[in-house]
Amino acid sequence: MTQLLDLLDQFTHQHDQNRLVYNQDWLANQRDLIFLGQRCGATAIVDDYGNVYLDFPGQINDQPVATGSHMDTVKYGGRYDGLYGVLGGFCAIQQLYEQHGIPKHPIRLISFSEEEGNRFLAAFTGSKYYTGTLQIEKLLDNQGITFDEARRLAVTQLQHLPYVKAQHVALPVTFTELHIEQGPRLAQNNKKIGLVTGIVAQNRYEVTVHGQANHAGTTPMAQRQDAIATASLLMTKLYALAADTAEDLTFTIGEIHVSPNVSNVVAESCRFTIDCRANTNDQLMTFVTKMLQLLEQSKRTSVIETLHVPATRLSDDLLTQNAALATQMNYSYQTLFSGAGHDSQIMSSFVPTTMIFVPSEAGISHAPAEYTKPADLLTGVTLLSASLFMQANGE
Amino acid sequence: MTQLLDLLDQFTHQHDQNRLVYNQDWLANQRDLIFLGQRCGATAIVDDYGNVYLDFPGQINDQPVATGSHMDTVKYGGRYDGLYGVLGGFCAIQQLYEQHGIPKHPIRLISFSEEEGNRFLAAFTGSKYYTGTLQIEKLLDNQGITFDEARRLAVTQLQHLPYVKAQHVALPVTFTELHIEQGPRLAQNNKKIGLVTGIVAQNRYEVTVHGQANHAGTTPMAQRQDAIATASLLMTKLYALAADTAEDLTFTIGEIHVSPNVSNVVAESCRFTIDCRANTNDQLMTFVTKMLQLLEQSKRTSVIETLHVPATRLSDDLLTQNAALATQMNYSYQTLFSGAGHDSQIMSSFVPTTMIFVPSEAGISHAPAEYTKPADLLTGVTLLSASLFMQANGE
Numbered sequence: 001m002t003q004l005l006d007l008l009d010q011f012t013h014q015h016d017q018n019r020l021v022y023n024q025d026w027l028a029n030q031r032d033l034i035f036l037g038q039r040c041g042a043t044a045i046v047d048d049y050g051n052v053y054l055d056f057p058g059q060i061n062d063q064p065v066a067t068g069s070h071m072d073t074v075k076y077g078g079r080y081d082g083l084y085g086v087l088g089g090f091c092a093i094q095q096l097y098e099q100h101g102i103p104k105h106p107i108r109l110i111s112f113s114e115e116e117g118n119r120f121l122a123a124f125t126g127s128k129y130y131t132g133t134l135q136i137e138k139l140l141d142n143q144g145i146t147f148d149e150a151r152r153l154a155v156t157q158l159q160h161l162p163y164v165k166a167q168h169v170a171l172p173v174t175f176t177e178l179h180i181e182q183g184p185r186l187a188q189n190n191k192k193i194g195l196v197t198g199i200v201a202q203n204r205y206e207v208t209v210h211g212q213a214n215h216a217g218t219t220p221m222a223q224r225q226d227a228i229a230t231a232s233l234l235m236t237k238l239y240a241l242a243a244d245t246a247e248d249l250t251f252t253i254g255e256i257h258v259s260p261n262v263s264n265v266v267a268e269s270c271r272f273t274i275d276c277r278a279n280t281n282d283q284l285m286t287f288v289t290k291m292l293q294l295l296e297q298s299k300r301t302s303v304i305e306t307l308h309v310p311a312t313r314l315s316d317d318l319l320t321q322n323a324a325l326a327t328q329m330n331y332s333y334q335t336l337f338s339g340a341g342h343d344s345q346i347m348s349s350f351v352p353t354t355m356i357f358v359p360s361e362a363g364i365s366h367a368p369a370e371y372t373k374p375a376d377l378l379t380g381v382t383l384l385s386a387s388l389f390m391q392a393n394g395e
Numbered sequence: 396m397t398q399l400l401d402l403l404d405q406f407t408h409q410h411d412q413n414r415l416v417y418n419q420d421w422l423a424n425q426r427d428l429i430f431l432g433q434r435c436g437a438t439a440i441v442d443d444y445g446n447v448y449l450d451f452p453g454q455i456n457d458q459p460v461a462t463g464s465h466m467d468t469v470k471y472g473g474r475y476d477g478l479y480g481v482l483g484g485f486c487a488i489q490q491l492y493e494q495h496g497i498p499k500h501p502i503r504l505i506s507f508s509e510e511e512g513n514r515f516l517a518a519f520t521g522s523k524y525y526t527g528t529l530q531i532e533k534l535l536d537n538q539g540i541t542f543d544e545a546r547r548l549a550v551t552q553l554q555h556l557p558y559v560k561a562q563h564v565a566l567p568v569t570f571t572e573l574h575i576e577q578g579p580r581l582a583q584n585n586k587k588i589g590l591v592t593g594i595v596a597q598n599r600y601e602v603t604v605h606g607q608a609n610h611a612g613t614t615p616m617a618q619r620q621d622a623i624a625t626a627s628l629l630m631t632k633l634y635a636l637a638a639d640t641a642e643d644l645t646f647t648i649g650e651i652h653v654s655p656n657v658s659n660v661v662a663e664s665c666r667f668t669i670d671c672r673a674n675t676n677d678q679l680m681t682f683v684t685k686m687l688q689l690l691e692q693s694k695r696t697s698v699i700e701t702l703h704v705p706a707t708r709l710s711d712d713l714l715t716q717n718a719a720l721a722t723q724m725n726y727s728y729q730t731l732f733s734g735a736g737h738d739s740q741i742m743s744s745f746v747p748t749t750m751i752f753v754p755s756e757a758g759i760s761h762a763p764a765e766y767t768k769p770a771d772l773l774t775g776v777t778l779l780s781a782s783l784f785m786q787a788n789g790e
Contacts, residue, residue, distance in 0.1 A: 076608075076655040118657055183613030200612060204658060213471075213762035216647035216670045217595060218578030218734040221638070223758070228648045232630035239624050243616070252611035253623045254658045256651050256665070260471040262513055263599060263649045263668035265761040270651070272623075273658035275611045339613040363618070366660040367608035 004381060005374055007087045008079060017073040021114035022154035030071055030158055033111055038163060045165045049129040050113035050155045053169055056093055058106035065391040066172035067384060068110030069179060070126055070343055074118045078370020085178045086111045092385035103392035108172050112343050120147050121306045127346035174391050175347040177355045178384045180372050182340045184363025192379050193326050193333035194357030195319050199345045200277040201284040204307035210300040213260060213268035224266055228258060231270035234298055241294060245287045249278045250339060279337055281311050312345045318354035325386045331379055356384055399486045399776060400769055406478055412468040416509035417549035425466055425553055428506055433558060440560045444524040445508035445550040448564055451488055453501035460786040461567035462779060463505030464574060465521060465738055469513045473765020480573045481506045487780035498787035503567050507738050515542050516701045522741035569786050570742040572750045573779045575767050577735045579758025587774050588721050588728035589752030590714050594740040595672040596679040599702035605695040608655060608663035619661050623653060626665035629693055636689060640682045645672045645734060674732055676706050707740045713749035720781045726774055751775055
């Protein structure tokens with residue numbers, strides 16, 4: 001069982017986790033995963049968006065049960081978000097085959113290309129492509145490289161690896177995603193396992209305040225169109241609005257871009273992002289309506305919606321099955337709602353989907369301090385392995 | 396008299412004005428200026444900070460009268476800020492020698508290396524080095540290049556040009572700086588010439604708010620240390636404080652830097668700059684005291700002063716002389732106070748110093764839209780030429 005820890009080390013040799021989709025580190029890891037799967041007897045498949053599928057055989061050659069997560073990270077993220085579900089999924093499958101031999105149905109490990117939306121203004125592109133729900137505009141990263149350019153360059157290299165099949169594959173019969181919680185509840189409640197009932201509704205926006213660049217010393221205050229003055233007031237009002245809204249709403253301004261961003265020049269423009277989430281679509285829409293009204297009152301301010309993901313209810317049946325297994329294996333667990341978006345959110349519209357969480361120390365995630373105890377990582381893998389065994393040997 | 400317009404074109408062949416100190420465009424222009432001066436009989440001198448001096452002969456070989464300005468620009472600035480004083484100064488000297496022959500005293504044209512403080516966190520480094528008042532810490536630009544590294548690389552190339560003297564030269568007996576107003580007053584009052592009585596007091600600060608990077612969806616709002624939430628509230632309060640203070644105070648937040656600057660990550664840190672100016676030191680200090688008190692109340696917030704320049708009174712004698720010349724030449728003029736900092740502010744502590752302004756259309760500066768009518772540019776040059784003639788033939 002040290003295999004998981006060794007694999008996590010091997011796949012995170014870089015100190016900063018910067019596997020932005022289609023970059024060099026991302027490519028190296030998807031390639032290494034393909035080699036790893038092929039060495040263990042899996043068929044490796046890569047679709048045109050760089051999703052990697054490792055298909056392990058069943059006694060009957062029908063549609064597989066699947067597990068997995070995403071290979072990309074946020075910029076300067078942690079070691080576990082996404083990667084744990086890919087490598088932990090791999091280890092769970094290995095454990096199953098070693099302990100029980102070939103199951104009735106095949107098992108598929110999926111390493112989705114992209115989920116975080118950090119390189120381009122589009123998130124969940126891997127699972128959305130897989131499920132046929134991706135609509136993508138022309139997107140540029142901050143180096144001016146288009147999504148399609150980056151995608152083709154990287155995916156071609158993966159698809160041309162030996163014995164790799166380049167194709168779009170059919171959906172599995174179920175999907176189970178193993179993931180760190182990314183919040184503090186399991187750790188605070190001293191539980192080993194979280195079983196996810198549903199996933200938050202999530203919208204993202206990009207707000208741009210337009211001003212007029214001018215000299216910081218000679219332009220009278222009354223004659224300025226200072227984009228930062230307007231934007232900071234807007235941001236303050238938005239935070240206050242969020243604080244006055246439903247308790248479980250999260251509201252985050254994570255990115256600010258100023259032009260020309262020079263200390264002695266009145267700002268020409270100030271662009272910032274909004275990430276807001278709530279447990280129900282109604283809660284989120286109530287906030288969003290007020291938020292857009294507030295932004296509309298500001299002159300020279302434009303707003304673009306960059307992400308809209310409705311709240312999702314995951315499979316009750318799979319959750320009940322996993323709860324029974326956890327009880328049987330003597331793992332303390334609780335059911336919870338996920339404040340983070342996940343590929344499971346996309347998958348769940350098409351196949352019965354469930355998620356297994358393990359604790360995040362201090363609830364920290366999307367940061368280098370992200371940490372889960374090795375014993376907790378292994379507990380998650382063992383439960384996943386038992387769950388996959390049940391699913392792959394069922395009717 | 397089309398020489399000035401041709402020279403401005405030649406020296407601003409790039410669409411964006413990005414002559415940050417010691418960069419390639421800066422180097423090309425200082426080099427071209429040296430060649431230009433040498434072709435017209437000037438001795439070219441370059442000191443260790445890359446200030447370029449073109450010394451034109453007088454009948455008596457004593458200390459020169461001087462004119463000039465700075466060669467650097469702000470990022471994405473305009474065509475005239477700094478450069479007009481250098482090339483306009485050159486044309487004024489040419490006009491003087493052509494019309495009147497060699498004057499009694501020598502004349503020096505100075506092209507200061509740096510005034511804007513845009514590449515490194517230090518401004519006026521050219522004139523401060525010339526006057527022996529520069530104290531410089533180890534500074535890095537946003538590529539991680541040190542000030543000293545950049546300086547040595549660029550200056551060595553200038554100092555090794557043919558017939559260039561590499562030395563520190565003594566101060567001139569007077570200094571006259573020709574500059575665009577960078578504000579709207581001359582244009583609004585329909586005046587051709589501004590004669591500057593003094594220059595604002597100016598302080599700059601860098602404020603950093605420290606937070607804790609975390610997941611934008613899973614971290615409960617009450618448990619966050621969101622650097623942008625704190626910073627935007629601070630910025631809003633600072634703008635309000637500035638609005639409540641003296642009428643002629645200017646207050647600008649021009650730069651914001653967020654880390655990690657990712658839409659779905661709570662910000663780890665948010666750093667912003669403050670540029671504040673007032674006509675008197677007392678007015679500025681009254682505001683700064685309140686400002687620092689406000690910032691001190693904010694936890695996890697640190698403040699560094701990056702620039703402190705007291706208000707300056709320029710030479711009354713030189714202004715009176717220039718006013719008489721303007722009247723004689725039938726140029727409408729007004730006296731005014733400068734809201735922009737200038738090399739003259741540094742020079743005036745050591746030698747009698749004056750400034751001649753020409754109108755800025757719509758008062759726009761530090762932006763690509765910066766514009767002064769050709770006729771107004773030439774009026775400034777003609778007045779400067781007459782002023783230098785008086786000064787270089789006086790006692």
